[in-house]
Amino acid sequence: MLRKLALFLPALALTGTANADWALNMPTGVTELSKETHDLHMLIFWVCVWIGVAVFGVMIYSIFAHRKSKGVKAEQFSHSTLVEIVWTAVPVIILLALAVPTAKTLIRLEDSRDPDITIVATGYQWKWHYQYQDEDMGFYSSLSRSSLEARRKQSGVDPFSVDNYLLEVDNPIVVPVNRKVRLLLTSNDVIHAWWVPELAIKKDAIPGIINETWFRAEQVGTYRGQCAELCGKDHGYMPIVVEVVDEDAYQAWVDTRKEDAPRLAAR
Amino acid sequence: MSTIAAEVNDHAHDDHGPAKGIKRWLFATNHKDIGTMYLIFSFAMFLVGGLMALVIRSELAIPGLQFVHPEFFNSMTTMHALIMVFGAVMPAFVGLANWMVPLMIGAPDMALPRMNNWSFWILPVAFGILLSTLFMPGGAPASGWTMYPPLVLQTGDAFPFLIFSVHLMGISSIMGAMNIIVTIMNMRAPSMSLLRMPIFVWTWLITAYLLIAVMPVLAGAVTMLLTDQFFGTSFFLAAGGGDPVMFQHIFWFFGHPEVYIMILPAFGVVSEIIPTFARKPLFGRDSMIYAASCIAFLSFIVWAHHMFTVGMPLSGQLFFMFATMLIAVPTGVKVFNWAATMWKGAMTFETPMLFALAFVFLFTIGGFSGLMLAITPADIQYHDSYFVVAHFHYVLVPGSVFAIMAGVYYWLPKWTGHMYNESVGKLHFWMSTIFVNLTFFPMHFLGLAGMPRRIPDYSTQFADFNLIASIGAFGFGLSQLIFLWVLLTAKKGVPATDAVWDNPEGLEWTVPSPAPFHTFDTPPETLPLLKQEEAHA
Numbered sequence: 001m002l003r004k005l006a007l008f009l010p011a012l013a014l015t016g017t018a019n020a021d022w023a024l025n026m027p028t029g030v031t032e033l034s035k036e037t038h039d040l041h042m043l044i045f046w047v048c049v050w051i052g053v054a055v056f057g058v059m060i061y062s063i064f065a066h067r068k069s070k071g072v073k074a075e076q077f078s079h080s081t082l083v084e085i086v087w088t089a090v091p092v093i094i095l096l097a098l099a100v101p102t103a104k105t106l107i108r109l110e111d112s113r114d115p116d117i118t119i120v121a122t123g124y125q126w127k128w129h130y131q132y133q134d135e136d137m138g139f140y141s142s143l144s145r146s147s148l149e150a151r152r153k154q155s156g157v158d159p160f161s162v163d164n165y166l167l168e169v170d171n172p173i174v175v176p177v178n179r180k181v182r183l184l185l186t187s188n189d190v191i192h193a194w195w196v197p198e199l200a201i202k203k204d205a206i207p208g209i210i211n212e213t214w215f216r217a218e219q220v221g222t223y224r225g226q227c228a229e230l231c232g233k234d235h236g237y238m239p240i241v242v243e244v245v246d247e248d249a250y251q252a253w254v255d256t257r258k259e260d261a262p263r264l265a266a267r
Numbered sequence: 268m269s270t271i272a273a274e275v276n277d278h279a280h281d282d283h284g285p286a287k288g289i290k291r292w293l294f295a296t297n298h299k300d301i302g303t304m305y306l307i308f309s310f311a312m313f314l315v316g317g318l319m320a321l322v323i324r325s326e327l328a329i330p331g332l333q334f335v336h337p338e339f340f341n342s343m344t345t346m347h348a349l350i351m352v353f354g355a356v357m358p359a360f361v362g363l364a365n366w367m368v369p370l371m372i373g374a375p376d377m378a379l380p381r382m383n384n385w386s387f388w389i390l391p392v393a394f395g396i397l398l399s400t401l402f403m404p405g406g407a408p409a410s411g412w413t414m415y416p417p418l419v420l421q422t423g424d425a426f427p428f429l430i431f432s433v434h435l436m437g438i439s440s441i442m443g444a445m446n447i448i449v450t451i452m453n454m455r456a457p458s459m460s461l462l463r464m465p466i467f468v469w470t471w472l473i474t475a476y477l478l479i480a481v482m483p484v485l486a487g488a489v490t491m492l493l494t495d496q497f498f499g500t501s502f503f504l505a506a507g508g509g510d511p512v513m514f515q516h517i518f519w520f521f522g523h524p525e526v527y528i529m530i531l532p533a534f535g536v537v538s539e540i541i542p543t544f545a546r547k548p549l550f551g552r553d554s555m556i557y558a559a560s561c562i563a564f565l566s567f568i569v570w571a572h573h574m575f576t577v578g579m580p581l582s583g584q585l586f587f588m589f590a591t592m593l594i595a596v597p598t599g600v601k602v603f604n605w606a607a608t609m610w611k612g613a614m615t616f617e618t619p620m621l622f623a624l625a626f627v628f629l630f631t632i633g634g635f636s637g638l639m640l641a642i643t644p645a646d647i648q649y650h651d652s653y654f655v656v657a658h659f660h661y662v663l664v665p666g667s668v669f670a671i672m673a674g675v676y677y678w679l680p681k682w683t684g685h686m687y688n689e690s691v692g693k694l695h696f697w698m699s700t701i702f703v704n705l706t707f708f709p710m711h712f713l714g715l716a717g718m719p720r721r722i723p724d725y726s727t728q729f730a731d732f733n734l735i736a737s738i739g740a741f742g743f744g745l746s747q748l749i750f751l752w753v754l755l756t757a758k759k760g761v762p763a764t765d766a767v768w769d770n771p772e773g774l775e776w777t778v779p780s781p782a783p784f785h786t787f788d789t790p791p792e793t794l795p796l797l798k799q800e801e802a803h804a
Contacts, residue, residue: 023712023715023716023717023728024712024715024716025712025715025716026645026648026715026716027716027717033644036644037644037645037647037648040642040644040645041639041642041645041648044638044639044642044645045639047638048635048636048638048639051635052631052632052635055602055603055606055631056628056631058606058610059606059609059624059627059628062606062609062610062611062612062614063609063614063624066545066609066610066611066612066613066614067613067614067615067616068546068613068614068615069615072611072613073613074545074546074547074611074612074613075547075611075612076547076548076798076799076801076802077548077550077611077802078547078548078549078550078551078552078798078799078802079550079551079552079553079554079799083607084551084554084600087599087600087603088596088599088600091595091596091599092596095592095593095595095596098592098642099588099589099592102588102642102643102644103585103588105644106581106584106585106588106643106644107581109644109647110581110584150331151331151332151724152332153332153333153334153335153336154332154333155331155332157331158331159330159331159724159727160330160727160730162727164726165330165726165727166724166725166726167726189417190415190417190418190421191415191417191418191511193576193651195651195717195719197648197716197717200644200647200648201647202576202647202648202650202651203576203578204576204577204578206505206511206512206577206578207417207505207506207511208505208506208509208510208511209505209510209511209512209578211577211578212578225717226717226719226722227719228576228650228651228652228719229415229576229651230341230410230411230415230418230720230721231418232341232409232418232421233336233337233338233341233409234337235337235341235721235722236337236719236721236722236723236724236725237337237724
């Protein structure tokens with residue numbers, strides 16, 4: 001263990017300096033709603049920070065100023081109706097102010113009407129199956145081979161040497177940019193959850209139930225996520241990769257997929 | 268001041284002294300003995316559950332799978348949670364209640380001493396059964412402590428043992444709660460009105476009602492799991508027309524009040540300690556009681572905020588979001604009251620006060636992340652990520668556990684008759700506080716960056732914070748050995764006075780230190796003044 005740790009420590013130092021952007025915060029994401037979610041997150045974060053500064057400030061001042069060793073004599077007040085009304089009412093007002101924008105975003109988040117594309121994602125222990133409703137085409141998506149080899153217990157493969165360790169799949173789903181994609185989620189066995197942080201989507205895939213959610217990615221790119229609901233021993237090994245491409249590339253991808261379908265089915 | 272006849276009576280009842288040897292503990296009916304057993308048991312479970320946490324943190328220290336297989340990793344997270352929730356935190360508070368409630372209300376013992384014995388002795392059996400599943404074919408339960416079907420139905424031979432042990436824990440809790448309610452309602456000193464009860468007694472009264480309300484719900488939920496598995500029912504099986512989500516509703520109808528079951532007595536402990544060391548009455552005593560009652564009521568109507576991703580109707584999500592945000596109001600009142608109690612006091616910082624202050628600061632951080640989690644669109648991102656792990660560990664470890672430790676340091680001299688070693692106690696405090704933050708604070712970042720909980724291995728961008736958290740966890744674990752040392756040497760210190768601290772409030776400080784085997788054989792005629800009454804006297 002120690003030897004391993006010693007091996008990894010320089011690697012850690014390297015990654016620490018190499019990506020100076022340690023992920024400290026929620027990603028802003030690439031959809032309108034992911035940005036709104038991020039804004040709400042930052043709003044409530046700063047509200048908490050300011051309340052914290054006020055309350056902790058009072059307490060810290062008190063800890064330093066009102067200590068017996070300074071020879072102070074304790075005052076003996078024990079209530080103040082006015083103060084108590086104020087610190088009940090003010091939080092209520094703050095909460096009301098927070099509730100309005102939050103409810104607005106939530107309502108939009110739940111509105112999956114009029115999609116351009118519908119994909120059915122089915123959770124399996126431990127992979128995803130995607131069915132493109134409009135294209136009559138579907139495929140499984142599992143952990144990529146390179147991660148699969150490195151993930152074995154004491155595999156001897158340094159995870160840092162594997163590209164996108166545990167976040168790479170053999171068949172990513174491909175969607176066109178700026179189109180409303182509706183996801184229908186269900187499961188074949190236990191409960192899974194489909195989570196891609198950059199798309200601000202997390203929804204459970206539950207056997208016997210079809211859940212729906214949606215996203216409209218505004219930026220071409222590859223976005224990665226993982227199953228978020230404990231689903232058994234390989235819960236940590238069923239990643240999700242979404243490739244957002246332009247319209248032409250999407251059509252081309254669909255065409256090759258369809259051509260490949262018989263070959264893939266035979267495999 | 269009342270004159271306490273305890274010692275005089277003790278002489279008159281010599282034949283009622285403790286039995287000798289093992290019989291004293293096996294057949295214990297004395298609230299102090301049973302309280303001691305509860306506390307020792309919960310500390311043992313705290314260490315066992317802590318070892319499991321260290322297995323988890325060892326595996327997660329660096330990327331790649333080094334020590335355990337994923338299935339065993341899942342068993343560790345499951346068992347760690349079950350043991351900490353039902354074996355460490357809850358019994359510790361019942362132990363404190365057993366010791367302190369009769370002393371605080373001037374009662375000779377708990378109202379139902381034999382049931383008290385039973386409710387304790389069920390626990391070692393329950394956890395013996397639970398721990399034995401580690402050695403069963405198919406391994407220990409690995410579906411998370413939330414036991415969601417259908418996954419939990421894939422448990423091996425351990426499954427019926429899991430259900431049985433949860434039933435036993437529930438029976439123990441219900442009996443303990445009934446005992447506490449009957450004791451508080453019927454055995455208070457005649458002049459002690461409800462609003463004059465110590466805050467710790469109040470919070471425990473509310474907690475006990477919560478326990479009686481929700482433990483049977485848990486029992487029902489796990490019984491339905493049992494019949495789904497063995498008797499052909501389909502409560503939660505979609506293939507038979509059942510609904511897996513219904514289990515989550517039932518579970519969290521238990522689970523959310525359960526969260527407050529683990530924090531309300533902590534509020535009580537801290538509300539006893541801060542006024543003592545600030546030498547000042549508790550600010551807003553009545554509003555503290557109303558706030559605790561309010562929190563208890565709200566705990567019944569917020570359960571589905573644990574389930575914002577299961578696909579609830581929009582109206583349901585909005586309701587549970589607004590209701591959850593409301594909890595911030597009474598919780599805020601409590602924190603503001605503690606701050607106001609400190610304000611213009613004359614504070615000293617003995618170990619119990621240090622733990623109580625750390626509780627207020629760090630529980631509040633957990634409260635802030637709780638408020639963030641109430642914001643549903645953001646919660647959808649936080650849900651089942653390490654952000655949630657950070658949140659509930661902040662309210663449970665530097666929250667509940669710190670309050671328990673504060674309470675133990677506060678009342679230990681009353682129990683043993685000797686002062687514990689103050690400088691070692693302070694060392695324990697500082698080590699615990701530094702390492703608890705080192706462990707759990709980075710988890711906020713991990714969650715926001717996208718690391719799901721309950722995974723044995725992770726992508727390399729999560730490596731740095733995981734290593735920090737693992738170092739913190741080992742530090743925190745080792746710090747608890749200092750606590751063990753403090754407890755083992757508790758009787759070696761200088762003798763404690765009856766009051767122990769500088770003019771603390773309450774009946775428990777009027778009996779000798781150590782508290783004799785029998786106290787308050789006759790109820791105290793008069794009560795010591797509350798601090799707020801002293802101020803006006």
